[in-house]
Amino acid sequence: MYYPVKQLRNLERQHLAQGLPLMQRAGQAAADFVSQRFGSAAQLLVVAGPGNNGGDALVTARLLKQRGYTVHLLFRGEVDRLPADAAAAWREWQAAGGLVVDKIPPHPVTAVIDGGFGIGLNRPLDADWKTLIAAVNALQRPLLALDVPSGIAADSGARLGAAMHARWTLSFIGRARGLATGAARDHVGELHCDTLGLDLTTTPPPICCSRQLAAKTRLPRETDSHKGRFGTVAVLGGSAGMAGAALLAGRAALHAGAGKVLLGLLDPQAPSVDPLQAELMLGPAEPQRLAPADVLVVGPGLGPTGGPLLQWALDSDKPLVLDADALNLLAGAPELRHHLAVRAHPCLLTPHPSEAARLLGVDTAAVQADRYHAARSLASGLAATVLLKGAGSIVDDGHHTAVNPSGSAALANAGQGDVLSGLLGALLAQGLAPWQAANLGAWVHGAASDALVANDGRLVTPASEVLLAVDRLLGAQRA
Incomplete structure (x- = not known):
């Protein structure tokens, strides 16, 4: 079952208005996903973008660091323009002793966590992001995309100039409809979903699955x-x-x-x-x-x-x-x-x-x-x-x-x-x-x-x- 982005945003707003810590839950889900697949000796590269998907990545990075992982955080955005929850996640990352790198580290990376844009991207990528995506893909390391691989339009599945190649995509709340069709099929990898503890039985997704x-x-x-x-x-x-x-x-x-x-x-x-x-x-x-x-x-x-x-x-x-x-x-x-x-x-x-x-x-x-x-x-x-x-x-x-x-x-x-x-x-x-x-x-x-x-x-x-x-x-x- 799949949702259009508008409905996912409405669901997110409704539950945030109830005071639910959705970003913390998303980071917890992603950290657990990584911990189930890699031991704490893994060297992790976390890419965090300029919005709430970047905030999810920041929470994930902090939790994994606290579990003993070596985490290299590559942040692409402006701290002063982060949404409120993502800004709080940034401060928590710094308080935990986390550092930020400005390029991919030269030593071997075990896996990558992609928190670039999530469901928020609706325009072609700029040259800097295209260059970064190409460099990450060139690592040929297992990559977990949070919500949506960066460079994929969540509503349509179109590739907006370049896109991360994920081994796994972990959707939050519900699966964006674009993940199931078009160019996205070459980038999503295994598709998983964590509802973040929300009861969605009263909100059936409008996009059915033929299977x-x-x-x-x-x-x-x-x-x-x-x-x-x-x-x-x-x-x-x-x-x-x-x-x-x-x-x-x-x-x-x-x-x-x-x-x-x-x-x-x-x-x-x-x-x-x-x-x-x-x-x-x-x-x-x-x-x-x-x-x-x-x-x-x-x-x-x-x-x-x-x-x-x-x-x-x-x-x-x-x-x-x-x-x-x-x-x-x-x-x-x-x-x-x-x-x-x-x-x-x-x-x-x-x-x-x-x-x-x-x-x-x-x-x-x-x-x-x-x-x-x-x-x-x-x-x-x-x-x-x-x-x-x-x-x-x-x-x-x-x-x-x-x-x-x-x-x-x-x-x-x-x-x-x-x-x-x-x-x-x-x-x-x-x-x-x-x-x-x-x-x-x-x-x-x-x-x-x-x-x-x-x-x-x-x-x-x-x-x-x-x-x-x-x-x-x-x-x-x-x-």
Whole structure:
């Protein structure tokens, strides 16, 4: 579960108004975290910044010094401008005999504690901080980030010029939503959270975790069943040279539980049978042939000439999954976007960042700078459920938001989007709502790849193998 920065600040203010010593508790939690992992012979470098996160670091430094650790405090800020609690922590550090260094010590450092900015950074770093971060990262020592690695925007996960590489990030009160997506995924390391003794049961976080939502979703499979109970998925695409995309989507739909899968292929030279999955029913992309389907997956290998097929799908009364070239066609046709926005039937969009950028009329960097905002804008503007792919995929239906923790760079290979779209089509065909399908699909797709990597340490997980692993994971979702 994750919080936007505004809500974290409100929670902090509410509890500080009650007189709770939150900075002392944060420093205690961080000191305990370090003590559990390093003996008192460790040489520690503590980086303290100009605000309350620096105050957390100062308390941590003092407590560790009192426990016998050698602590080198590198302070970057102006003492006279420290907030009240951080200023008190500074005075306590001095009273404890603590010293301040102005550069990284020349002797070996065992570990680093990063208390630079926490959730407070919302602007690009200046040159001095970039230089310091580069020097700390060059040490290649275990680093504990307090709340947020310095250089990461807590709300969006964007990297603001440079960022600390943490082995662990210890969040206080609650996890900032930016830690779960985008560039942050390369900097956070293991994510831990200490609520500082606060009862947050009456303040549920607005950003859900797809893994937790997936755990609550079931796919009923009664013994007395037949294929008609699990729906028919039609995959529309497979233009010249791209039949493989439609085949991957179709195979994924079959392995994800669809009772039947039809492939409507645009390439007149397309095969009539899939030799690796003979259960798939291949044929031309003719509306009358595909009309019996319960769900339409439009886009895998669709190509730029698939506009009429997309128009037919939008005119239908069936749930849709739109991916790849279906999204590119939408981006170039305002009338199709309007048709989608006023359509009365469910639709699930699965853009990667560049496709999302084209739909929003911005560049890819703008999407990646605030993935949550991009997903919400698409979901609200197109009246659809959106699964914005990437590191920490985001699911948004215009009212609710979730972020998915599964998956890694092992998924960075061709065909993964096709597998995901087929998987989502099958989940819709089995009766799941788009919100449920998107969260279960996002998590299972990433977790299937993770399981393959964990099994043999491979570098990549090809799409054709991921779809088989998806089948095994979905077995656990049976009611």
